[in-house]
Structures are given as C-alpha cells and as structure tokens.
Amino acid sequence: MTANGQTAERHVSTSRPSPGEVALFATCLIDLFRPSAAFAAIDLLRAAGCDVAVPDGQSCCGQPAYNSGDRRDARALARQTIDLLMPYRFVVVPSASCAGMLRNHYPKLLSEDPVYRDKAAALCDKTYELSAFLAALPVQQGDTPGDRRARHITYHDSCSALREVGVDAEPRTLIDQHAELKLTESAEKESCCGFGGTFCVKYDDISTHMADRKLDAFVASGAQTVTALDLGCLLHLAGRARRRNLPLEFRHLAEVLAGCCDAPPIAASKDRDDGNG
Template sequence: MRVGLFVTCLIDAMRPEIGFSTLKLLEAAGCEVVVPESQTCCGQPAYSSGDRKAARALAEKFVEEFENFDYVVIPSGSCGGNVKTHYADLFSDDPVWLARMQRLAPRVYELTDFLQSVVKLDKLPGQGKSPGKVTYHDSCCGLRELGVQQQPRELLGKAGIEITEMKDSRQCCGFGGTFSIKYGNISSAIVDEKCANIHDCGADAVVLGDLGCMLNIEGRLRRTGDDKTRVLHVAQVLAGDI
C-alpha cells in the first residue's frame, strides 16, 4: 500500500529522528512510504487561536498533498486529531472541499493506530530493546479525539516492553499548544503534577505519542533537576532507536 507520511512541522524542526523512526516502522510493515516535500503545518495552532483563514489555507494544502494516497499516517495525536476532527468544521461552508475531506478522513491515521489496527504489525524493529522501566503518558488529542490508548500499549507489549502505569496517565501534561503560553502558571502546575506521577511510579522512561507533550514534560523534568528520566516518542521505542 502507498502511504503518505505527514511528518509534522514540530518533528521536522525539533526532533527529525522521530520521523526516521516512523519511516522505519512503516517500511517494516511493508508500506511504500512517500513524504511530500511541500508539506508544512496542519494548521492546528492557527485553528486553536481562532485564525480560521490561515487554518483553512493549510487545510486545503494538506488535502491537496495527501488525498491521493491509500493511507495518511501522522506520528502525532494532536495533528491527527486536528485533521480528522476539525477540518470538517473549516470546510463546513464549502460542499466541494467538505466532500474531498470526507473522502480523505477515513484514510488518515495516527501512527500507532495504523500499525495496530490497519497493518497489524507484529514483528517490530525494536523487539528486545528497552529503555528500562517504562510508563506511558496519554496525550490529550490522540486519546480524546482519535481514541488512541490501547494501541501503543499493545505494540509496546509486542516489543517485549512492560508498562508500569502512572497515576492519572490520561491527564493533560499542561502543554496544550498556545495554552502553555497564554496560561504559563497553570501550565507549569499541571506539568509539575505529571512529573510527580512519573517519579512516583519509579519509571526510567516516559513514552508518549506527541512531541508537544514530549518537549513539555522533558523540559520541566530538566529544569527541576531531573537529568535521568528519559522522555521518548513511542516511534523511537518501537523502532529500537533508543
């Protein structure tokens, strides 16, 4: 099958190695992977901030770049949620664009959902490699907009990694895109609670599926003196790039 990989602008700019781990996993599943070079942002920051004009322009760009693939895979619950959940709102006043999006939406998947639900990948490149005692953070958009919760845990189990659940793993880390900028004090209090839960379960590493959460949690851990707990994207762990 021919898969379009939407890398996400944050991964491209901040942690491109996650994109390469994603590519390794999709190729291990036998996919022909294409990465459109013209891709940029899904438009989530603009949409969340109320700039519908900019968000609409980026949504149209996304549809044009990806509508001809068998599937579109996104290693981010927040970007995937924006595309599958909110593009319909952006196109609600335009029947032509709405129809194009409705044809595309069922083929758009968050990475772990695609690997577990569509290609049912059993042999993982990271089999037998573990970063130690692992806990998992459920990113808000992936969980609440896409229903991603068991998929990454099942894949990690196939890779031989046991999850030690932290308290309130489904609770927000405090990032929320522009929320962390507009409400810095509240965001800091939320991520402090998340970091305390990570410490309390004795994890050597926290694994998750969204780079925004990853940067927020890792940044807070480091600023508060924890230079040991690793914060890893699930693609890195499943691909063995740890």
C-alpha cells in the same frame, strides 16, 4: 476538549488499514524539533510491509491558527494539506493532535466549501494516528533493526490521543509486543500535562503546576523513560523535568518501538548531548 469544555466530536475512519502505499504526514513540530521520530515512524511502517512516502511540500496542519480563531489561514493550510495528501491510499500521522486536526476539524472547517468539502471528508476517512494504524494492521509487524536493550517505560495519554482520536489501548498493545519494554502505568497517566499549545504561554503558572504533578507521578512509577504520541507534550514535560533535574528521559513512542535511541533524549542538556554527562 473544545473551548466550551465539551468533548470534541470524533470521526472514525471506515477504511481498513492494510500494508500498501502510505503517506507520512510528519508534522511541523517533529520536522523542526525531533526528526528522529519521523525516521522511526518510517522504520516501523516499512517493517509492517508498507510502501512509505514522505511528500515534499509538507507544512503546518493549521491547528495553531485554528485554535487561535484564525479560520482564514487555517482553511488555506487545510486546502494545501488536502491537495498534498489526497493521492495516497492512507495518511499516517505520528501525532494524535495533528491527526485529530485532519480528521475532526478539516471536515467542519471546510463544510461550506463546495470544492474541498468532499475532499476533506475523504481525507478524514483515510487518516490515522501512527499507533492506531500499526495496531490495526492485519499482518504481524516485522522486526526493526534498532536498539533492543531492556527499557523501563511509562506512557502518557495525551488529551488529543484520548479525546480527539480515541487512542488508548493501541500504544499499549504495541509496547506489549516488545519483550524488552517494561511498561509501568503512572497514577496520573490520563491527566493533562499542561501543554495545550498556547495554554502553556497564556497560563504558565497553571501549566507548570500541571506538569509538576505529572512528573512526580512519573518518578514514583520507577520508570526510566517517558513516552507519548505527541511531541508537544513531551517537549513541555522534558523541559520542566530538566529544570528540576529529574532522573527521566523522554522519547516519542515511535522511537521507543523502533529502538531508535541513538538520538539524545528530548530536551537533554548540552553536556549530555556531547556525551560528557
């Protein structure tokens, strides 16, 4: 959502996904807090026949600066990201929030820049959120070598997935391709988790209440694992669930689909990380 409550304009990519050269824009949050999600995304893309590159020099997409009104630094980061990613045929992002920044906001942010205006539009056209890219591939995905134990999951529709990049059915389509994954929808599947970047800092009481409502619905679903496209949402929900000692684990969708469950769940306690609890 935009600041005035209006739905953000979405730019739809017109290039058709196909196996080939793909740049993974890992995002700074995944790089710093959940690199296993990036490795899982690479496994999924390679299993689908893609030649995956992870370009050196990746940094923040500029969204925190942009949302805070710092257009100067946001533009600088946008130009840096465009220069880094333009040589590749497709750009895949394991985050709806960051994919939305590249696709929807770079063209507006650089609309008056004579050098980068057309480049921003071109990047928008070839940038995909991970699940949208995988679901649109015209070839059947190959098997990934991960953990294939049965898992009961519920899926959280992030605000960015629904409103920034229009992703809804794609994650569910991919989940349905795995017989070992049982998906149960929760009653609050499309409501905001309360993260919202700096929102959870500025309005912590409201944010906590929103997270609790989501968590209660997850528990009621009977699912073991909560998954989503956006790590920010998962970190926020997992941290609150840990404080409440709820019987839930949280994993990025890429990890669930690739069977990459060797890493501890997001925000797991130290005892659990050490295998002592």
